[in-house]
Amino acid sequence: MKIHTVQTIRKIVLYIVVALGVFVFAVTASVYPSGRTVHEMIEWLGIVLIVACILGRTWASLYIGGRKIEEFVQTGPYSVMRNPLYFFSFLGAAGVGMQVGSIALGLICAGLAWLVFHVVVLQEEQVLAGRYGASYRDYLARVPRFLPKPSLWHDEPTLTIRPPRVLMTFADALVFLLAVPLAELFEHLQDTGLIPVLLRLP
Template sequence: MKIHTVQAIRKIVLYAAVAVGVFVFAVTASIHPGDRTLHEMIEWVGIVLIVACILGRTWSSLYIGGRKIEEFVQTGPYSVMRNPLYFFSFLGAAGVGMQVGSVLLGLICAALAWMVFYVVVLQEEQVLTARYGDSYRDYLARVPRFFPKPSLWHDDPTLTIRPPRVIMTFADALVFLLAVPLAEFFEHLQETGAIPVLLRLP
């Protein structure tokens, strides 16, 4: 399977997951009333995670943008974990779930994102192993898949940046921010009785 095919599958699965997620988002509420301090704190922690996601994905794109097929990147964020783009997406997914005012929903969203990307990563690893052989196998054995190991950090003295790719990644990551007004919109609809609350989570 070619890496283009793997990436296409990833997008289809991701869009399907987002569609289901929006529905769940619409009918779920926090057990904490909207005017309580804890509710607001959870939402703000979620916003911090979303911002970290946007900045982290953009930073990672400086290294990988447009190079995933033609180069084997092992520097910068890719020196401490193999999939920093996905790692930061987990943070963003958690932040999205927390916009409902629920820590549990944040954890559920992060877990679902992990499940989606884990399947894709297994396919990507097969493609990259076939392409790069022993050097990639060594990378697999040495560098964690998702969670960073800072002691492995190393970087190049110079970096060639491809602005269109970086801008595209930044723009894509901004979609996570839509969760903030969307959560407020659904909360308003729930309060007015326009949509039902089917689930309340801590």
């Protein structure tokens, strides 16, 4: 299976999960009343995670942007973890869930994102191992898949940056911010009784 095919499958699965997630988002509320300190603190923590996601994905794209097929990148963020783009997406997914004012929903969203990307990563690793052979298998054995290991950090003196790819990744990551007004809209619709609350989470 080619990397392009794997990435296409990833996008399709991700769209399905996002559509399901929006429905769950709409009918879920926090056990902490809106406007209370705990509720607001969880929402702000979620915003911090979303911003970290946007900045982190943009940073990683400076190294990998458009080069995943052509080159085997293992410097910068790719020196401490194999999939920094996905790692920062987990943070963003958790931040999205927290916009309901629920830590539990944040963890559920991060877990679902991990599940989707884990399946895709297994396919990507097979493709890259076939392409790069022993050097990639050594990388697999040495560098963690998702959790960063800072002691492995090494960089390169110069980078060839492809601005369109970086800007595209930045723009894609900005979508996570839509969760903030969307959560407020659903909360208002729940308060007015236009949509039901089927689930309350801490």
